[in-house]
Amino acid sequence: MNSRNVFRALTVAFRFSGTKLNRPQWNSSRNCHSIGKNPSGQTSGQQLSYVQRMKMLQNLREKTGMTEEVIKNGKCLVYYKGDPLLTEDFNIAWMDFTDLGVDPKLFLEHALLLGMTDAGQFQFAVQIVGFGKELKHAVLKKSQGNFTDFRLGLMMMPTPESALASKAKAIFNWHRRNTHCAKCGGPSARNSTASCRTCSKCEEVWYPSLSPVGIVLVADSLKTKLLLVRQGRHPKGMYSCIAGYVDSGETLEEGIRREVAEEVGLTVLSVDYKASQHWSFPTSNLMIGCHAIVSGNEPLDVDTSELEDARWFSVDEVRRSLISIKANPLETMTSAQEGTNNFFVPPRGTLAHSLIDSWLSS
Numbered sequence: 001m002n003s004r005n006v007f008r009a010l011t012v013a014f015r016f017s018g019t020k021l022n023r024p025q026w027n028s029s030r031n032c033h034s035i036g037k038n039p040s041g042q043t044s045g046q047q048l049s050y051v052q053r054m055k056m057l058q059n060l061r062e063k064t065g066m067t068e069e070v071i072k073n074g075k076c077l078v079y080y081k082g083d084p085l086l087t088e089d090f091n092i093a094w095m096d097f098t099d100l101g102v103d104p105k106l107f108l109e110h111a112l113l114l115g116m117t118d119a120g121q122f123q124f125a126v127q128i129v130g131f132g133k134e135l136k137h138a139v140l141k142k143s144q145g146n147f148t149d150f151r152l153g154l155m156m157m158p159t160p161e162s163a164l165a166s167k168a169k170a171i172f173n174w175h176r177r178n179t180h181c182a183k184c185g186g187p188s189a190r191n192s193t194a195s196c197r198t199c200s201k202c203e204e205v206w207y208p209s210l211s212p213v214g215i216v217l218v219a220d221s222l223k224t225k226l227l228l229v230r231q232g233r234h235p236k237g238m239y240s241c242i243a244g245y246v247d248s249g250e251t252l253e254e255g256i257r258r259e260v261a262e263e264v265g266l267t268v269l270s271v272d273y274k275a276s277q278h279w280s281f282p283t284s285n286l287m288i289g290c291h292a293i294v295s296g297n298e299p300l301d302v303d304t305s306e307l308e309d310a311r312w313f314s315v316d317e318v319r320r321s322l323i324s325i326k327a328n329p330l331e332t333m334t335s336a337q338e339g340t341n342n343f344f345v346p347p348r349g350t351l352a353h354s355l356i357d358s359w360l361s362s
């Protein structure tokens with residue numbers, strides 16, 4: 001089955017809604033990036049350091065705002081009704097702004113500043129649904145990409161690209177849901193880079209929110225088995241790590257101990273931080289990944305209001321599944337949809353995949 005058909009086959013398992021943005025503020029100044037051959041002021045072919053890129057992005061967000069010059073030299077991650085434009089192997093199908101053929105001011109009403117490449121090119125995300133189906137068809141014709149179900153894309157993309165796609169989705173959603181000031185109720189407007197909103201009445205400035213979520217791979221103290229769980233919204237056959245929001249007043253370790261106790265009735269003996277990842281489901285979350293040890297002798301007491309299933313898997317079972325999802329992710333997921341495979345671990349774009357991989361490699 002080719003990947004386009006797999007997109008269709010798996011779409012049932014991954015549902016989401018599109019977004020629509022408000023009008024931005026517009027800064028027509030051309031003074032901030034006027035040296036060199038591109039908006040970053042560097043000569044073509046040079047590489048910018050991380051610090052240089054961060055300073056330039058900060059300057060755009062906090063001082064100069066967007067300029068036509070910056071936009072016209074930018075590259076875009078294009079969304080249509082929330083679906084990102086991806087290549088068949090789940091990389092971002094970047095498009096030059098000039099290939100979109102839209103007015104820069106109109107573009108800014110539907111776009112946000114994502115980042116900057118090492119070569120000094122600014123990266124944008126843009127929702128094109130407001131431009132009509134003609135632009136969608138033109139994009140598909142020029143790009144060689146497909147508008148791919150967002151959740152599927154996020155799970156399948158390489159980590160650096162999934163981080164950009166997740167960031168864009170979260171910020172688009174935050175603007176859509178926060179059109180008015182939480183302090184006085186007045187209407188708010190986004191700045192030109194979409195990094196914040198300012199209330200038109202009390203001038204309070206609001207920034208996109210981020211919630212901490214602990215996600216943990218639980219192993220027994222003898223390291224013979226791993227605990228994986230299913231939520232009802234998971235793709236059929238997928239078992240993942242326990243995850244839950246860290247409550248106000250809790251440390252990460254306390255949140256993880258509580259979640260494991262609540263969801264599967266086990267006592268956590270130790271917690272080790274491993275890695276983190278932004279994840280934009282169901283809202284904007286910072287996933288904080290850990291390994292945890294439990295005794296392995298306690299009976300499971302599964303909270304069925306939260307989980308569809310929770311099971312101990314042998315290390316060999318998990319290792320085989322990891323090898324399969326790494327080698328043939330689409331085929332592995334599709335075979336579960338078709339009922340010929342009742343267990344797979346999350347694919348490469350997820351922090352759960354990294355946690356399982358690092359545990360098996362340690």
Ligand SMILES: [Zn+2]
Pocket residue numbers: 181182183184185186199200201202203204
């Ligand atoms: Zn206000």
